[in-house]
Amino acid sequence: DQQVKQNSPSLSVQEGRISILNCDYTNSMFDYFLWYKKYPAEGPTFLISISSIKDKNEDGRFTVFLNKSAKHLSLHIVPSQPGDSAVYFCAAPTGRRALTFGSGTRLQVQP
Amino acid sequence: DAGVIQSPRHEVTEMGQEVTLRCKPISGHNSLFWYRQTMMRGLELLIYFNNNVPIDDSGMPEDRFSAKMPNASFSTLKIQPSEPRDSAVYFCASSFLRNTGGYTFGSGTRLTVV
Numbered sequence: 001d002q003q004v005k006q007n008s009p010s011l012s013v014q015e016g017r018i019s020i021l022n023c024d025y026t027n028s029m030f031d032y033f034l035w036y037k038k039y040p041a042e043g044p045t046f047l048i049s050i051s052s053i054k055d056k057n058e059d060g061r062f063t064v065f066l067n068k069s070a071k072h073l074s075l076h077i078v079p080s081q082p083g084d085s086a087v088y089f090c091a092a093p094t095g096r097r098a099l100t101f102g103s104g105t106r107l108q109v110q111p
Numbered sequence: 112d113a114g115v116i117q118s119p120r121h122e123v124t125e126m127g128q129e130v131t132l133r134c135k136p137i138s139g140h141n142s143l144f145w146y147r148q149t150m151m152r153g154l155e156l157l158i159y160f161n162n163n164v165p166i167d168d169s170g171m172p173e174d175r176f177s178a179k180m181p182n183a184s185f186s187t188l189k190i191q192p193s194e195p196r197d198s199a200v201y202f203c204a205s206s207f208l209r210n211t212g213g214y215t216f217g218s219g220t221r222l223t224v225v
Contacts (some may be wrong), residue, residue: 044214
């Protein structure tokens with residue numbers, strides 16, 4: 001049972017526009033969420049996180065929104081750049097276990 | 112620090128052969144994680160260690176998989192015998208705290224079992 005779900009395997013946007021990546025989770029006890037970014041032939045790298053006591057966290061062009069009632073979080077990238085093309089994973093620490101990751105969304109930013 | 116170092120980067124082996132993947136975590140990190148990435152399931156946690164002790168191996172697919180961490184600077188993931196469905200990219204990561212965003216991943220080992 002996937003506790004963290006990314007239902008869109010891919011997303012394509014034009015350079016300069018907004019990219020919105022979505023993530024749903026099943027366990028209302030999760031108190032912390034993270035986004036990782038992965039380029040080909042490299043390991044994932046930490047991008048941004050949000051605590052469940054907040055509904056928004058911003059870092060430059062990247063903003064994560066958390067909607068606890070809907071068990072949904074989203075990552076907004078504005079403006080999108082070609083260098084943002086990568087696979088994005090959302091993740092959450094699941095109790096005793098380590099981070100549980102979603103299946104990822106491949107973002108392609110077209111020049 | 113050179114980061115998390117995994118070897119080999121690529122491994123091609125025949126079905127039935129033993130495969131050993133290696134990982135050197137970042138010095139000072141006390142948690143080590145093995146993940147597997149596939150198209151269908153994304154990043155799956157296989158096992159993690161805290162202070163060299165296996166804490167949760169519930170993600171290990173079956174008895175063909177085993178992992179060890181004999182000391183704080185080295186870990187192995189072994190598959191014996193290997194099968195074509197084991198083909199994936201295997202990542203090792205380390206961190207100081209288990210549940211924070213401080214995971215540092217290695218570059219992965221791409222395993223192909225033919």
